[in-house]
Amino acid sequence: xxxxxxxxxxxxxxxxxxxxxxPVVSFIDTFGxxxxxxxxxxxxxxxISDCISRYGGVATPTVSFVIGExxxxxxxxxxxxxxxxxFENALYSVIAPESCSRIIFHKRLSEGENIEDTLGDALDxxxxxxxxxxxxxxxxxxxxxPKKGAHINYDFTIGIIKENLIKTLNEWSKGSKKSFSKxxxxxVEARRNKVLNYGKFVEEKDKLWKRKTKSVKPFNxxxxxxxxxxxxxxxxxxAHLHLETEDLDGVKLVKCEKGWDxxxxxxxVAGGCGFIPYEDYKNNYYACPTCGKGENxxxxxxxxxxxxxxxxxxxxxxxTIRKLIGNERYFFGRYKDNLExxxxxxxxxxxxxxxxxxxxxxxVVVAITDLSFFGGxxxxxxxxxxxxxxxxxxxxxxxxxxxxxxGGARMNEGPMSLAQMAKxxxxxxxxxxxxxxxxxxxxxxxTGGAYASYVTQGDIMxxxxxxxxxxxxxxxVTGAGFEVDPNIVITDxxxxxxxxxxxxxxxxxxxxxxxxxxxxxxxxxPKNRKLTGRxxxxxxxxxxxFKE
Numbered sequence: 001x002x003x004x005x006x007x008x009x010x011x012x013x014x015x016x017x018x019x020x021x022x023p024v025v026s027f028i029d030t031f032g033x034x035x036x037x038x039x040x041x042x043x044x045x046x047x048i049s050d051c052i053s054r055y056g057g058v059a060t061p062t063v064s065f066v067i068g069e070x071x072x073x074x075x076x077x078x079x080x081x082x083x084x085x086x087f088e089n090a091l092y093s094v095i096a097p098e099s100c101s102r103i104i105f106h107k108r109l110s111e112g113e114n115i116e117d118t119l120g121d122a123l124d125x126x127x128x129x130x131x132x133x134x135x136x137x138x139x140x141x142x143x144x145x146p147k148k149g150a151h152i153n154y155d156f157t158i159g160i161i162k163e164n165l166i167k168t169l170n171e172w173s174k175g176s177k178k179s180f181s182k183x184x185x186x187x188v189e190a191r192r193n194k195v196l197n198y199g200k201f202v203e204e205k206d207k208l209w210k211r212k213t214k215s216v217k218p219f220n221x222x223x224x225x226x227x228x229x230x231x232x233x234x235x236x237x238x239a240h241l242h243l244e245t246e247d248l249d250g251v252k253l254v255k256c257e258k259g260w261d262x263x264x265x266x267x268x269v270a271g272g273c274g275f276i277p278y279e280d281y282k283n284n285y286y287a288c289p290t291c292g293k294g295e296n297x298x299x300x301x302x303x304x305x306x307x308x309x310x311x312x313x314x315x316x317x318x319x320t321i322r323k324l325i326g327n328e329r330y331f332f333g334r335y336k337d338n339l340e341x342x343x344x345x346x347x348x349x350x351x352x353x354x355x356x357x358x359x360x361x362x363x364v365v366v367a368i369t370d371l372s373f374f375g376g377x378x379x380x381x382x383x384x385x386x387x388x389x390x391x392x393x394x395x396x397x398x399x400x401x402x403x404x405x406x407g408g409a410r411m412n413e414g415p416m417s418l419a420q421m422a423k424x425x426x427x428x429x430x431x432x433x434x435x436x437x438x439x440x441x442x443x444x445x446x447t448g449g450a451y452a453s454y455v456t457q458g459d460i461m462x463x464x465x466x467x468x469x470x471x472x473x474x475x476x477v478t479g480a481g482f483e484v485d486p487n488i489v490i491t492d493x494x495x496x497x498x499x500x501x502x503x504x505x506x507x508x509x510x511x512x513x514x515x516x517x518x519x520x521x522x523x524x525x526p527k528n529r530k531l532t533g534r535x536x537x538x539x540x541x542x543x544x545x546f547k548e
Contacts, residue, residue, distance in 0.1 A: 001034040002074055004042035007051050010078065014054050021181055023061040023169060026078040029068030031096060033077070033452070035472040037485045043499055045452040045471045051077035052453060053425045056195060061172055061180050061187055065161060066090045066139065067150070070128075072409075073421060073452040073471075080195060080422050082187045083168050084139040085161075086130045087150055092138070093128035094409045094418040094449070095476075100126055102479040104411060127414040135329075136416050137198060195426040196387065198419035199380035200325045205388065208313040208356060213303045213347075218286050218295035224253040224275060252278035256288040260486045267474040268293055269444065269490040270466035285506040292444075292466025292491075292505065299347045299370040302403055302443075306510045307357040307366065314355040315365070315389050317348060321381045330379075335412045338374075346373045351406075352382045354389035356398065360514040362521055365393040368403045369450070376406035378450060379413040383420030386454065387427040394430060399437040399520050401513060404455045407473065408448020421453035428457050437520040439513060442491055442500070447473035460516050461500035463491030464509065 002010075017024045033039070033048055055062060055078065064081035070092035086092065095103075101118040102109065104125065108118060133139045143160050146153040172183045254276045259268030270291035280289055285305055287294025297305075303312050321327050321339065331339070343349045351373040356365055367389050369376035378386075393400040409417040431438055440458025442451075444467025452471060463469070470477070470489040477484050487493060495503035504512050522529040 001031050001071075002077075003034040003036070004039040004044045004047050007033070007044070007047035007077060008042075010051055011047070011054055014051075014058050018058050018060050021060055021179065021184070023063065023172075023180060024055075024058070024081075025165065026062070026064040026081065028064060028066045028070050028075050028079055030071050030074050031069060032071035033074030033471060035477050035480070035482060037483070037488050040471060040488055041493075041497065043497075046456045046499060048073045048077045048452040048471075049421075049425065049454075049456040052080065052422050053429060053457060055080040056191065056422060056426045057188065057429050059184055059188055061169070061184060062191070063165060063168055065143075066092055066130075066133075067157075067161075069093075071096060072418065073449055076418055076421055077452075079138075080191070082172075082191050083141075085141050085143050085164060086133060086139040087143050087157075088130050088145050089149055090130060091128040092130070092133050092415055092418075093126045094411055094414060095126070097122040097126060099472075099476045099479065100411050102475060106475075125411055125414065132329075133415055136326075136419065137194065138415055138419055192426055192429075195419075195422050198423045199384055199416060201319070201381075201384050202323045202325065206316050206318050208315060209317045210310075211303075211312050211314045211317075211347075211355070212310065213300040213312065215304060216298040216300055218297060221281075221286065221295065222255050222257065223278070224255050254278050254281040254288075256291065256293055259293065262474070262478050262484070265475060267445070267468055267484075267486075269468045269486050270492070283507055287464075287466065287506050289505055289507075292464060294466070294506070296371050296405070298372065299353050299368055302368045303353070303355075303357070303366070305506065306359060306401070306403070306513055308359060308361065311358040312355050312366075313357065314348065314353065315392055316354060316385050319381055319385050319388070320349045321379065324380050324384075330413050330416070342373050346370055348373070350381050350385055351376050351378060351410075352385050354385050356392065356396075359401075359510065359517055362514075362517050363396070363398045364401055364517060365389055365396075365398045366401045366403070369406045371405045371445075374407075374410055376404070376450070377408060377410035377417075377448075378406065378420050379410040379417045380420065382410075383417075383423045386420075386424045390427040390431050393436055394434045397434075397436060397524070399439065399517050400431060401439045401441070401517075402454065402458070403441045403443055404446050404450055405443040405467075406446055406448070406450035406455075408450050408452075418449065421449045424454040425457060428454060432459070435524075437516065439516055441509065441513070442467055442469055442494070444468040444491065445470075445473075447471070460502075461494075462502045462504060462509070462512060463494055463500045465492060465503055465505055467491040469494065 062081040064079045064084045066086040097119045100122040101115050105118045130142045146156050150157040256273035258271045270293040273288050273290045321331050351370050354367045438458050439460040440455055442463045446469045474484045494500045
C-alpha cells in the first residue's frame with residue numbers, strides 16, 4: 001500500500017518524465033492506498049487525486065500493467081494510461097471484498113455470520129476480473145499467464161511484459177529511439193477521450209428544469225427536556241448559558257455531546273460543547289455553531305443554504321443509469337429495486353444534484369451530493385452528471401461549486417464506479433484550462449473515492465466545521481484492525497494543517513462562497529466591478545434615510 005510519501009514521489013517522477021519526454025511505465029499490484037493516520041495527516045486523498053489528474057494530463061506517453069491486485073484509488077492513481085494491460089488472473093476492484101462485506105453485509109456479520117462466507121457474494125457485486133475491465137474500457141489488452149498463474153513461471157511472465165512494452169513503444173516512436181514528441185499530443189488527446197468515455201450514455205441532453213425547494217427538518221434532534229431535568233442539570237444549564245433567572249420555562253435547548261464510538265459504529269467528530277439555544281442550532285442549519293457537529297441535512301436545504309431563493313434550475317434531472325449504454329451489466333436484481341426506491345423518495349434521481357443558480361445575484365453552476373441517495377456514493381450516472389455540469393459551466397463561463405458529503409465509489413457498479421474518479425478529474429482539467437473557477441466544499445461525512453478525486457481538486461477549498469473526512473472511512477479502517485484518530489479525520493484538521501483555505505460554520509458558507517465568486521467575476525469582467533472585495537459587503541446592511 002503506497003503511503004502519502006509514495007504518491008508524492010510518483011508526482012515528482014511524472015514531472016521529470018514530462019520534462020525529458022520519457023515514457024512512464026507503471027506496474028500495479030496493491031491492496032490500495034495506505035489508510036494509516038500518518039498518511040491521512042500528510043494528505044493521502046489529496047495526493048491520490050493529484051496523481052489521477054497528473055496521469056490524465058501528463059504530456060508524455062504512459063503505459064500501465066496490472067500484474068496482481070488493483071485495489072481502489074491506490075491503483076487507479078497510477079493506472080490511467082495511453083495503453084493499459086492486465087494479466088488474465090489479476091484483480092481490479094473498487095474495494096477489497098472483505099471491506100465490501102463489512103459495508104454491504106454488515107447486518108449478516110452482526111448476526112454472527114463469518115466474513116469468509118460473505119466473500120463470494122461480495123465478489124459477485126464487485127466484478128473485479130480482467131474481462132469486465134476490458135468490456136468497460138478501463139484496460140486495452142489482457143495478457144496470458146501460465147496455467148497455474150503468473151508466479152509459477154517468472155521468465156514467461158516477464159517475457160510477456162517485455163514483448164508488449166517494446167511493441168507499444170515501437171508503434172509510438174515509429175522505430176526511432178530518440179523522440180516521442182510527434183505522437184505525444186495525439187496520445188494525450190486520445191487518453192482524455194478514453195477516460196471521459198468511462199461509461200457511455202445516450203447523447204440527448206435534458207432541458208434546465210426549475211425546481212422549488214422546501215426546507216426539511218431533520219429527525220432525532222438532541223433536544224434537552226428541561227421539564228424533566230434534575231436539580232444538578234438545571235444549574236449546569238443556567239451556568240453554561242449565563243442565565244440569571246431560575247425560570248427555564250419555554251427555553252428550548254439542544255445538547256452538543258461527544259459522538260465517537262467505534263464499537264457502536266458511531267463516527268461523529270467534534271462535539272462536547274454543552275447546551276445550545278435551539279434557535280442558534282436551527283439558524284446554523286441544525287449544527288452546533290461552535291464545533292460544527294450536527295445533523296445530516298437534506299439536499300433541499302443544501303440548495304437553500306447557498307443559492308438565492310427560487311433561482312435553482314436542475315441540469316440533467318432525468319439522467320440515470322437507464323441511459324447508460326450497456327446498463328444491463330448493473331441495472332438488475334436488488335440494485336435495480338433499490339435504485340427505483342431511492343428515485344421515489346429522494347429529491348433527484350441520482351446521488352448528485354446539479355444545476356444552474358444565482359449566488360448573491362451572480363450565475364453559478366452547483367453540484368451537490370445527496371447523502372440520502374445511497375450515502376451520496378457515485379456510479380456511472382453520477383459521474384456523467386458531474387461531467388455534463390462541468391461542460392455547462394465551461395460553455396457559459398459560470399463558476400463551478402461542489403458541495404460534497406459522500407461515502408465514495410458505489411460498490412454495486414464495481415470498477416465502473418471507480419473509473420468515475422478519473423472521469424470527473426479529467427473533466428475538471430478541461431474546466432481549469434478554460435480558466436473557470438472551481439470551488440470545492442467538504443461537508444461531513446466525506447470519505448473514499450470522492451475525497452480522493454474531484455473533491456480535492458478545488459481552486460478554492462472550503463470545509464464546514466466539524467465534518468468527518470477520511471480516505472477510507474472509519475468503518476473500513478476499524479474493521480481492518482486499525483485505529484482512527486477523530487482529531488485527524490475532521491475538516492478542522494485540514495484547515496489547521498493548511499490543506500484547505502477556509503473553515504466555516506454552515507450559516508456562513510454562502511457569504512464565503514459569494515466572496516470568491518465575486519473575485520472571479522471581478523477579474524473576468526473588470527468593467528463590471530462594483531464590490532469592495534471584502535468577504536461580506538457591509539454596505540448592503542447599512543440603511544440610510546435621506547430628507548427630501
